[in-house]
Amino acid sequence: MTSLPITSPGSWVFSGDVPAVFVDHARHSVPLYDAGHDLVCDLSTCFLGGDQPRVGYELGSATGQLLRRLAGHGPANAATHWIGVDREAAMVEAAREHCAGLGNVEVVAGDLTEIAFQPCDFVVAYLTMHFLPPGQRRQVLRRICQALRPGGAFFMFDKVLAPGAQLEDLITTLHYRFKRNAGLSPEEILDKKESLLGVLRPVSTDDNLTVFEEAGFTSYGTILKYLAFEGFIAIK
Template identity: 90%
Template sequence: MTSLPITSPGSWVFSGDVPTVFVDHARHSVPLYDAGHDLVCDLSTCFLGGDGPHIGYELGSATGQLLHRLATHGPANHATHWIGVDREAAMVKAAREHCAGLDNVEVVEGDLTTIAYQHCDFVVAYLTMHFLPPGLRREVFRQICQALRPGGAFFMFDKVLAPGAQLEDLITTLHYRFKRNAGLSPEEILNKKESLLGVLQPVSTDDNVALLKEAGFASYGTILKYLAFEGFIAIK
């Protein structure tokens, strides 16, 4: 496994050489990383049937691994226009290369907090929203809800905080063991932790649910959970 280039506290970025090792590192760091991709692809088919045309978004599309799978996951998904959004030029380049040849995929270099969303049917944010401060996250949720057609859905997979210091400490310990068992060294684990200080801004399950409710979603809840990582579905 190739390590990510990590330097000082709070220095985490997705630019530079990160795209070349991003997927491999995520698989060694995030429980259910690939299982979550499987779930999202199956979930998307529940919201893309019937009369079209349909539009789907992946916010924070990174190297385009999930975007490619979404765009090719059966006839309804292939008939959907998929828009990947990422603000890092290196990630956009990698995603465009990975999705080359797919005429139903568009990868946009832009900020998910400021882009103009088209009317759409399905939106995915996979390990993306926990990098936004809660106040900004609230506004993005509202924009997504407004852009979705009635009956459309938003799926978010994020790191969340546990309800209480003792449980947070226990879950963090188990997550570090997961990383160690996956092949990361204690130094790599600590360096990654320090690099994310002030950059990663997770909130609790209850806080996320409150923000989704405030944004205007009709129904919402958890459909995937392992340690500190949780997948939420919100339906307009």
Template identity: 30%
Template structure:
């Protein structure tokens, strides 16, 4: 049974956010109440993975957390000889992800790995998913990660990228933030929880502008890039090699 997210419900000395055991226990509730359209994003990533998966190739879920995207991909893959490689740098997330995957039978093999995406070797990939992952990588390392993904994607392969974004100017950014905070209030978070979570995450998650994402993907070499979902400051894109 999913536990309710009450991590920031009491006043505390706020530490930088991390995907530790406390977060693992409440993560499904946290993500559903914090990210508008999360279920739609996850299910659509699975459908896109099923459409673009190529036979005899690997599909990657980078920053897999509890494995929601991995499971969505497994449900939609009908292509022969595909393997899914799910990677996260949180040991607590990886261990829980393995338990979740045991409950779902599938002919598509999955390897769940504890590791740093910056050091990961990507090979023979037709689909790479990064669902709200790039934003936690230091900004100075993002270009290299995306270049590595592009270099190891098969022709016609895709990057499925979801990110929290910044507004293109201060006024627009404040508007998106206000809309998101209203969303969280509607889902039962208090002003204290919203404030303390924002403090906890501001040093570890540094969003880019949408224009930064699109320009960077184009400069790296992706032939087509399309935003297929946006609600407030949450955005999902597909980039085709």
């Protein structure tokens, strides 16, 4: 496994050389990384299809691994126009290269807090929203809900905080063991934690559910969870 270029506390970025090693690192760091991709692809088929042209988004599309899978996951997905959004130029370039040849995929450079969403049917944010400050997260979720057509859905996979210090400490310990067993060294684990200080901004499950309600979603809940990582579905 190739290590990420980490230098100092609060220094985490997705630019530079990160795209070349991003997927491999994520698989060694995030439980259920690929299983979550499987789930969201199957989930997407429940909200696409019919005679009306469909639009789907992946917010924070990184190197385009999930975007490419979504775009080809069955006839309804292949007939949907997929828009991948990322603010890092290196990620946009990597995603465009990975999705080359797919006529139903568009990858754009943009900031989630500023882009204008088209009317859409399915939106995915996979390990993306927890990098936004809570206030911006509320605004983005409100705009996503407004852009979704009635019956459309938003899937979010994020790191979350446990309800209480003791449980948070236990889950963190188990997560570090997961990383160590996956091949990361103690130094790499600590360096990554320090690099994310002030950059990663997770909130609790209850806080996420409250924001979904405030944004205008009518039905929402957890459909995937392992340690500190949780997948939510919110339906308009």
